[in-house]
Amino acid sequence: MDPMTTTATATTAPVVGFDQVSKTYGTVRAVDGLTLALHPGETVALLGPNGAGKSTTLDLLLGLKHADSGTVRVFGTGPREAIVAGRVGAMLQSGGLMDEVTVAELVKLACDLHPKPYKAKDVLARAGISQIADRKVNKLSGGQAQRVRFALATAGDSDLIVLDEPTTGMDVSARQAFWATMREQADQGRTVLFATHYLEEADAIADRVLVLHRGRLLADGTAAEIKAKAGARRVSFDLEGAIDEAPLRALPFLTSVDISGQTVRIQSSDADATVHALYGLGVYPRNLEVAGLGLEQAFVAITAAEEAKQS
Amino acid sequence: MNSLIKLELTRALRNRKFLFFSVIYPSVIFLLVSNQTGKVDGTGLSVSSYVMVSMASFGALTAVLMGNSERIAKERESGWVRQLRLTTLPGRGYVLAKTASAAVVSLPSIVVVFLVAAAVRGVRLDAWQWFALTGAIWAGSLVFAALGVAIGYLASGDAVRPITMITYFGLSILGGLWMPSSTFPQWLQDIAKWLPTHAYAALGRAIEQSQSPETKDLALLVVYFALFAGGAAWLYRKDTLKA
Numbered sequence: 245m246d247p248m249t250t251t252a253t254a255t256t257a258p259v260v261g262f263d264q265v266s267k268t269y270g271t272v273r274a275v276d277g278l279t280l281a282l283h284p285g286e287t288v289a290l291l292g293p294n295g296a297g298k299s300t301t302l303d304l305l306l307g308l309k310h311a312d313s314g315t316v317r318v319f320g321t322g323p324r325e326a327i328v329a330g331r332v333g334a335m336l337q338s339g340g341l342m343d344e345v346t347v348a349e350l351v352k353l354a355c356d357l358h359p360k361p362y363k364a365k366d367v368l369a370r371a372g373i374s375q376i377a378d379r380k381v382n383k384l385s386g387g388q389a390q391r392v393r394f395a396l397a398t399a400g401d402s403d404l405i406v407l408d409e410p411t412t413g414m415d416v417s418a419r420q421a422f423w424a425t426m427r428e429q430a431d432q433g434r435t436v437l438f439a440t441h442y443l444e445e446a447d448a449i450a451d452r453v454l455v456l457h458r459g460r461l462l463a464d465g466t467a468a469e470i471k472a473k474a475g476a477r478r479v480s481f482d483l484e485g486a487i488d489e490a491p492l493r494a495l496p497f498l499t500s501v502d503i504s505g506q507t508v509r510i511q512s513s514d515a516d517a518t519v520h521a522l523y524g525l526g527v528y529p530r531n532l533e534v535a536g537l538g539l540e541q542a543f544v545a546i547t548a549a550e551e552a553k554q555s
Numbered sequence: 556m557n558s559l560i561k562l563e564l565t566r567a568l569r570n571r572k573f574l575f576f577s578v579i580y581p582s583v584i585f586l587l588v589s590n591q592t593g594k595v596d597g598t599g600l601s602v603s604s605y606v607m608v609s610m611a612s613f614g615a616l617t618a619v620l621m622g623n624s625e626r627i628a629k630e631r632e633s634g635w636v637r638q639l640r641l642t643t644l645p646g647r648g649y650v651l652a653k654t655a656s657a658a659v660v661s662l663p664s665i666v667v668v669f670l671v672a673a674a675v676r677g678v679r680l681d682a683w684q685w686f687a688l689t690g691a692i693w694a695g696s697l698v699f700a701a702l703g704v705a706i707g708y709l710a711s712g713d714a715v716r717p718i719t720m721i722t723y724f725g726l727s728i729l730g731g732l733w734m735p736s737s738t739f740p741q742w743l744q745d746i747a748k749w750l751p752t753h754a755y756a757a758l759g760r761a762i763e764q765s766q767s768p769e770t771k772d773l774a775l776l777v778v779y780f781a782l783f784a785g786g787a788a789w790l791y792r793k794d795t796l797k798a
Contacts, residue, residue, distance in 0.1 A: 308637055308641075334641045339634050342635055343566075345565065349562055353559060353562050357644055358643065
């Protein structure tokens with residue numbers, strides 16, 4: 245046993261522990277030396293562009309795939325053991341359902357298979373699908389099917405809920421209702437891990453955001469920290485007359501400049517210093533705005549910076 | 556796992572088309588082709604009792620082969636099999652539940668052919684023969700249940716239906732379930748006698764003739780079962796690692 249593992253088991257085991265995990269498909273490194281730990285009660289968003297390795301990461305966590313190297317531990321055991329112990333509930337992105345049975349029958353099955361089950365009636369109610377309980381599973385809309393999958397993931401008293409793109413196919417109000425339900429789960433002290441490409445969801449719901457890119461962890465922190473990391477602020481203003489680009493591009497602390505027509509938009513890691521230097525140029529910026537980056541821009545900035553570094 | 560078996564069964568019994576083809580259809584064919592007097596050459600059996608065993612075997616084959624292969628292939632693709640792997644259900648549980656529910660449907664398909672044969676065509680056998688026939692055909696259908704599972708894990712998408720159909724009709728016709736294989740040209744007979752369906756029906760006929768089944772037929776069925784079940788297990792494991 246290597247010293248790392250000894251330390252990890254001596255303290256309380258994290259809910260999820262990845263240690264130098266890699267997974268390769270052919271020549272593609274889907275997950276590349278990933279190390280991370282999730283702690284009890286956290287609500288964690290897993291962000292990344294398509295192909296970043298989000299689904300592979302979740303599959304490894306759930307034991308659906310096996311790592312080429314490194315170890316994946318869930319509650320200090322292997323993923324399968326954690327599932328058999330009823331500690332993990334999961335909703336897959338491509339989670340097909342059993343056809344030709346009713347929603348109620350399917351949820352009942354999930355309850356029967358869980359070691360610490362809830363009553364099927366309560367699971368249906370909590371997932372907001374009581375009124376479609378008698379409908380056949382293959383006659384559901386995309387959003388309804390997502391709710392059924394959510395019901396399957398919450399059929400029992402699991403300590404960790406894993407959701408892969410849970411709100412795909414839902415309209416805005418369904419999405420809001422879904423996250424309200426999800427928050428209830430988190431408020432009961434559960435650890436929730438979800439992958440999403442809706443950044444506003446990560447911003448609004450997650451305590452912690454993991455940014456994955458090409459199978460590696462680019463950023464790990466609160467949404468605010470991620471935004472700060474990205475080059476904190478954007479500054480925009482208008483200039484009259486012909487714009488002399490060179491001095492603008494030479495302003496301190498810039499991370500990007502975009503000039504279109506009379507409008508200049510820049511991103512800066514120290515907006516105060518940048519604006520100060522801007523006035524020093526002797527120009528008269530109008531409609532000056534300084535604002536924090538949204539998580540979306542932060543995310544784009546972080547991944548773009550990484551792309552630039554690699555090419 | 557019992558709850559999955561129960562649900563698979565509920566679903567099978569709800570599917571009228573499937574029930575018709577596996578339970579009613581063999582009896583219908585039986586009535587159509589057994590309408591002849593006389594004996595089948597070289598067997599000492601009346602046409603009715605000969606065809607009865609063929610059709611009971613055919614019905615059981617339909618129930619266990621047709622339902623499972625396509626379902627498994629579809630559910631593998633849709634991701635339902637992955638979803639089940641996130642439950643406490645043991646890995647084999649899914650396959651066992653499918654096989655068990657198929658076995659429950661195949662039993663009535665056997666019994667209905669027997670009832671029709673006895674009631675309409677006046678087939679008479681000793682009590683022990685009825686029981687032995689039911690048991691042998693039912694147990695023998697496990698060979699084809701394993702084949703269905705193997706096809707379900709081997710083929711995917713659009714390929715599964717044609718593969719199942721070719722296997723199903725090929726085994727039924729060449730194995731002599733539709734017409735006695737003694738009517739085939741010699742070269743075809745030489746192939747047919749090695750098929751599992753041929754051995755399967757021969758098992759039933761031996762019981763009708765009050766003979767003990769031929770060792771070769773029993774051995775064939777055992778070998779095929781080991782082959783199909785082993786293949787299914789291997790494909791299953793491959794699929795699990797890939798998923």
